[in-house]
Amino acid sequence: MSLTLEQIAKLAGVSRSTVSRVINDQPNVRQEVRERVWRVIRETGYQPNLAARSLVTRRTGVIGLVIPRAVQSLFADPFFPQLIQGITQACNTHDYMLALFVLHTKEEEQKLYPRVMRARLLDGAIVAASEIGDPLVRHLIENRLPFVLVGRPDDPTGISFVQPDNVIGAYTAVSHLLRLGYRRIGTITGPLNTTVGLDRRQGYLDALRERHGVIDENLIVEGDFTEAGGHAAMLRLLPHRPEAVFAASDIMAFGALRALREAGLSVPDDVAVVGFDDLPAAASCDPPLTTVRQPIRRTGTQAAEVLIDILNNGPTPPRHITLSVELVIRSSCGVERKR
Amino acid sequence: MSLTLEQIAKLAGVSRSTVSRVINDQPNVRQEVRERVWRVIRETGYQPNLAARSLVTRRTGVIGLVIPRAVQSLFADPFFPQLIQGITQACNTHDYMLALFVLHTKEEEQKLYPRVMRARLLDGAIVAASEIGDPLVRHLIENRLPFVLVGRPDDPTGISFVQPDNVIGAYTAVSHLLRLGYRRIGTITGPLNTTVGLDRRQGYLDALRERHGVIDENLIVEGDFTEAGGHAAMLRLLPHRPEAVFAASDIMAFGALRALREAGLSVPDDVAVVGFDDLPAAASCDPPLTTVRQPIRRTGTQAAEVLIDILNNGPTPPRHITLSVELVIRSSCGVERKR
DNA sequence: CCAGTTTTTGGGAGCGCTCTCAAAGTCATT
DNA sequence: AATGACTTTGAGAGCGCTCCCAAAAACTGG
Numbered sequence: 001m002s003l004t005l006e007q008i009a010k011l012a013g014v015s016r017s018t019v020s021r022v023i024n025d026q027p028n029v030r031q032e033v034r035e036r037v038w039r040v041i042r043e044t045g046y047q048p049n050l051a052a053r054s055l056v057t058r059r060t061g062v063i064g065l066v067i068p069r070a071v072q073s074l075f076a077d078p079f080f081p082q083l084i085q086g087i088t089q090a091c092n093t094h095d096y097m098l099a100l101f102v103l104h105t106k107e108e109e110q111k112l113y114p115r116v117m118r119a120r121l122l123d124g125a126i127v128a129a130s131e132i133g134d135p136l137v138r139h140l141i142e143n144r145l146p147f148v149l150v151g152r153p154d155d156p157t158g159i160s161f162v163q164p165d166n167v168i169g170a171y172t173a174v175s176h177l178l179r180l181g182y183r184r185i186g187t188i189t190g191p192l193n194t195t196v197g198l199d200r201r202q203g204y205l206d207a208l209r210e211r212h213g214v215i216d217e218n219l220i221v222e223g224d225f226t227e228a229g230g231h232a233a234m235l236r237l238l239p240h241r242p243e244a245v246f247a248a249s250d251i252m253a254f255g256a257l258r259a260l261r262e263a264g265l266s267v268p269d270d271v272a273v274v275g276f277d278d279l280p281a282a283a284s285c286d287p288p289l290t291t292v293r294q295p296i297r298r299t300g301t302q303a304a305e306v307l308i309d310i311l312n313n314g315p316t317p318p319r320h321i322t323l324s325v326e327l328v329i330r331s332s333c334g335v336e337r338k339r
Numbered sequence: 340m341s342l343t344l345e346q347i348a349k350l351a352g353v354s355r356s357t358v359s360r361v362i363n364d365q366p367n368v369r370q371e372v373r374e375r376v377w378r379v380i381r382e383t384g385y386q387p388n389l390a391a392r393s394l395v396t397r398r399t400g401v402i403g404l405v406i407p408r409a410v411q412s413l414f415a416d417p418f419f420p421q422l423i424q425g426i427t428q429a430c431n432t433h434d435y436m437l438a439l440f441v442l443h444t445k446e447e448e449q450k451l452y453p454r455v456m457r458a459r460l461l462d463g464a465i466v467a468a469s470e471i472g473d474p475l476v477r478h479l480i481e482n483r484l485p486f487v488l489v490g491r492p493d494d495p496t497g498i499s500f501v502q503p504d505n506v507i508g509a510y511t512a513v514s515h516l517l518r519l520g521y522r523r524i525g526t527i528t529g530p531l532n533t534t535v536g537l538d539r540r541q542g543y544l545d546a547l548r549e550r551h552g553v554i555d556e557n558l559i560v561e562g563d564f565t566e567a568g569g570h571a572a573m574l575r576l577l578p579h580r581p582e583a584v585f586a587a588s589d590i591m592a593f594g595a596l597r598a599l600r601e602a603g604l605s606v607p608d609d610v611a612v613v614g615f616d617d618l619p620a621a622a623s624c625d626p627p628l629t630t631v632r633q634p635i636r637r638t639g640t641q642a643a644e645v646l647i648d649i650l651n652n653g654p655t656p657p658r659h660i661t662l663s664v665e666l667v668i669r670s671s672c673g674v675e676r677k678r
Numbered sequence: 679c680c681a682g683t684t685t686t687t688g689g690g691a692g693c694g695c696t697c698t699c700a701a702a703g704t705c706a707t708t
Numbered sequence: 709a710a711t712g713a714c715t716t717t718g719a720g721a722g723c724g725c726t727c728c729c730a731a732a733a734a735c736t737g738g
Contacts, residue, residue, distance in 0.1 A: 018688075
């Protein structure tokens with residue numbers, strides 16, 4: 001059915017070994033022979049059998065993207081698609097395949113971990129959105145599977161990761177609000193069992209401490225990175241009369257906008273809103289959302305490239321990459337009015 | 340480093356063959372032996388090497404999800420995440436792995452096709468959102484790779500696919516508008532080089548012909564399933580004074596809503612809007628969008644299950660599955676006002 | 679033109695598994 | 709106790725590739 005090395009060898013009038021050398025671009029093959037072999041390969045459409053190859057090389061050319069269960073909701077916003085785009089881009093460039101593991105339940109998690117890690121069919125993994133204390137990272141280390149995290153882990157010792165600059169991003173957003181004259185600034189945080197949630201809250205606190213000095217605990221409400229969560233959080237914030245709100249994600253900002261609209265309040269006249277992510281929808285919502293742009297696709301590409309580099313060139317000192325972010329000023333922060 | 344069958348055999352005091360039989364749940368092993376072997380496997384955490392296995396079985400346990408390049412934009416809306424969720428769910432249940440192929444450029448397409456199909460590392464494929472005349476389907480057939488399409492192909496002969504009922508969905512949406520008394524009903528279609536785009540337009544035409552009889556070509560504008568495309572299409576529609584608009588996707592409906600808002604028109608008072616998909620955001624936009632709900636996750640699950648069934652039980656007559664859709668009435672169609 | 683050196687080539691082993699087939703073991707029946 | 713039928717077990721081959729090593733071929737310089 002499918003061609004083998006041996007058959008190509010026969011067709012080209014050389015040995016199996018020579019064909020193998022040609023395919024793997026190894027030296028010590030006469031130019032003329034090399035060309036002849038390539039011609040046969042091209043004409044027959046031969047592709048080496050990857051199972052056979054990886055049986056001997058102990059490498060599969062497959063990397064996994066693992067998305068633990070807790071983030072079902074996250075998966076409903078365009079963050080993951082963009083991340084995946086970035087990752088697949090890098091995979092395509094470097095001839096790796098991407099396997100996707102979306103874990104819906106705890107049982108699946110239990111079942112998948114051993115299978116994936118010990119069956120040796122992944123060369124490495126990218127882990128997105130794990131929570132603090134997630135045992136996944138420990139398992140990966142125990143099984144010696146190279147991996148890169150998207151998002152800072154709780155304890156980064158010996159671990160490579162790629163993340164946006166969450167602290168600075170939040171700091172910039174809140175500083176902007178302070179500069180516009182708002183004082184009672186609330187925040188809808190991300191889940192505080194994630195480092196993203198923690199870091200963006202930290203940026204909020206930093207800005208407030210530095211430029212204003214007063215923290216009102218009533219103005220800090222925990223959200224969950226969903227639209228409904230943002231909506232609920234805004235409702236809890238409203239009684240405390242915030243002049244402005246920093247939402248730790250655009251999706252939550254959309255929920256907040258809806259809550260404000262339903263309460264008959266105008267944005268930014270009654271309450272200013274700033275988000276984080278700069279999703280495509282941020283530009284087209286009403287009013288257009290001022291937000292912190294993070295390079296999601298590039299995060300994915302970088303994570304994949306760090307991993308692939310480790311796979312191709314052996315272990316390196318762990319790399320901690322923080323990508324810079326940028327405040328995109330639209331109208332939801334009330335920039336026109338206040339200036 | 341990693342354990343092999345032979346080592347497990349030695350530990351359990353049996354032969355390689357017996358361990359293999361136990362692992363693959365084959366008959367003709369004494370109960371007592373079977374248990375002893377399982378205990379050793381559990382204690383050692385042994386997992387069979389998949390490369391070695393698939394070298395002899397000619398199966399990898401991997402299915403691919405292929406997303407051709409044209410749909411970059413689509414990937415920015417939650418359709419694909421939901422589809423992927425459905426697919427991974429089925430994969431997890433049936434012990435298959437999912438490999439993701441997102442093709443960004445034509446070159447990647449050229450490069451990937453042979454590699455993926457001939458290297459035999461996919462048992463089968465799910466193809467999403469291919470255009471009419473896409474050579475991918477032809478390649479799949481030529482390479483005898485079992486596959487299932489998400490969305491009806493142009494010529495369904497011999498091809499299995501899963502799709503929502505696009506024609507009926509559009510028909511229902513437009514009939515609803517007609518029943519509410521609107522007469523000048525426009526539509527923003529999907530790309531007309533896709534069957535989805537064609538079918539939803541067909542439903543629009545069917546409803547109009549049946550209940551109204553008059554088709555105004557000026558009220559039919561082609562969109563591209565993006566927010567910006569919906570916005571642009573609405574701008575082209577406005578001069579022809581539609582009373583209502585059926586957008587072939589929610590994302591385009593959002594663009595249309597924005598165009599109307601910017602034009603100072605009220606929805607639904609000046610123009611009613613109906614979408615298609617029922618994305619999460621449809622419930623929370625302003626005004627909440629009346630739309631056709633399609634079971635995206637279930638589409639993914641079904642597609643994966645049809646494929647896996649073919650892989651596990653051999654070829655079957657091609658299956659054509661059309662999932663029913665449901666009109667979700669919110670306020671953007673002006674239901675309260677007209678009743 | 680030959681010994682010595684370097685480049686090119688081919689054959690064999692083996693990666694870890696499944697599968698076939700024959701040998702060994704078990705059981706019932708005469 | 710011996711025969712036949714069936715169940716259980718193990719040894720061997722082979723899947724298609726890479727890698728090692730030895731053989732062959734092609735170059736050197738004297």
